[in-house]
Amino acid sequence: MSPPQRQQEAYLKLAKPQQKNDPLHRSKILLLGTRRSGKSSILQVLFKNLPSKQTFYLEPTMRVTKHPYDTLIPLEIWDCPGNITVDTLGAPLSEFASIVFVIDIRDLYQQPVVKLVEFIVAACQVNPNINLEVFVHKAEKLQEDDKIENFRQIHERVMDRLVDESPEYEQVPLNFHLTSVYDYTLQEAFSRVIHKLIDSLPYLENLLNVFCSNTSSPKAFLFDTTSKLYVATDASPVDQATHNLCCDYLQMLNSFGPLYKSNAPPQADTPDSAKPSTKAPFYPSASTSLSPSQPVTLTYHLVTPHLALVASLPTPVFEMRRGLVEWNVVWFREGVREIWEVEKERSEGELV
Numbered sequence: 001m002s003p004p005q006r007q008q009e010a011y012l013k014l015a016k017p018q019q020k021n022d023p024l025h026r027s028k029i030l031l032l033g034t035r036r037s038g039k040s041s042i043l044q045v046l047f048k049n050l051p052s053k054q055t056f057y058l059e060p061t062m063r064v065t066k067h068p069y070d071t072l073i074p075l076e077i078w079d080c081p082g083n084i085t086v087d088t089l090g091a092p093l094s095e096f097a098s099i100v101f102v103i104d105i106r107d108l109y110q111q112p113v114v115k116l117v118e119f120i121v122a123a124c125q126v127n128p129n130i131n132l133e134v135f136v137h138k139a140e141k142l143q144e145d146d147k148i149e150n151f152r153q154i155h156e157r158v159m160d161r162l163v164d165e166s167p168e169y170e171q172v173p174l175n176f177h178l179t180s181v182y183d184y185t186l187q188e189a190f191s192r193v194i195h196k197l198i199d200s201l202p203y204l205e206n207l208l209n210v211f212c213s214n215t216s217s218p219k220a221f222l223f224d225t226t227s228k229l230y231v232a233t234d235a236s237p238v239d240q241a242t243h244n245l246c247c248d249y250l251q252m253l254n255s256f257g258p259l260y261k262s263n264a265p266p267q268a269d270t271p272d273s274a275k276p277s278t279k280a281p282f283y284p285s286a287s288t289s290l291s292p293s294q295p296v297t298l299t300y301h302l303v304t305p306h307l308a309l310v311a312s313l314p315t316p317v318f319e320m321r322r323g324l325v326e327w328n329v330v331w332f333r334e335g336v337r338e339i340w341e342v343e344k345e346r347s348e349g350e351l352v
């Protein structure tokens, strides 16, 4: 048995459900930020398929709204009004796995920084393991130099203010991301947010590493097909161009998939209330070759009803060793489905 297989076996043994028939345990993510920073837009674009341009028409959020979303693990994203405080939130911060704080990149006033620091201090007191993420948002609005300068200033102000509160906060692990709903930086940043919530991540990464080395693939992602978040990728660094290509390809398949009809019976495990009401794509696999100057083929294989393996492969490998690729997909799919089943059992079995 190979080391990744052994690790996976160990995980499957460890991850036994604690109790059956209990309510679904959802990892809660709190979306915070001042008014009009872009919180609802982020949520709607990622999880409700809202085209970016239509975020312009979103109404202000007047009260906390909770949005369940099922990917490899069940999530619950809380969208908050801009004026929410720790006291008016209506839930203790200890309930949340992550806080995502959204700051408009052009907003260099003190208000968002003060609010962010207030939440960090309160969260650290009750939940030292909470993941703290800052989205410096609407980044596409600025030229490259201004973007970097504003990002740096926001980072510096947050850290200075935290140290003013107490020198011990200098060590708080805060993750800053540049994001925009008009490109895939948002999907990239939010993918990194959910990675921290997925206990089985190392096992999925191992499966992807094995797939890449067996098929000479330079990059492979396991994507949630609807949100275009990747729940795992192989060990090689994510380069933006490849990530963009894969997201565009998924977008294209999502747009055209519903035009076709499948003769296959619907999969029993497909529907759930937390998914948007879009039809599940019927195609189990697809591929596309990029221009001759770029001898790369993108492949898509559905591995669970909502997770797909998207890999870039050298075209000669895809054309001449197709059987090898398909054979590796079979093993990959089997591994992911086992992990997916365990994650499902765990979330059904754990107490909220």
Ligand SMILES: Nc1nc2c(ncn2[C@@H]2O[C@H](COP(=O)(O)OP(=O)(O)OP(=O)(O)O)[C@@H](O)[C@H]2O)c(=O)[nH]1
Pocket (backbone or CB within 6 Å): 033, 034, 035, 036, 037, 038, 039, 040, 041, 042, 054, 055, 056, 057, 058, 059, 060, 061, 062, 080, 081, 082, 137, 138, 139, 140, 141, 179, 180, 181, 182
């Ligand atoms: N240029 C740009 N505009 C954005 C982006 N994200 C959101 N917006 C715009 O920002 C405005 C406010 O967005 P919302 O999502 O309503 O902001 P919010 O933080 O939920 O606002 P409240 O509910 O009032 O707290 C809208 O006009 C969006 O179109 C982005 O990445 N780039």
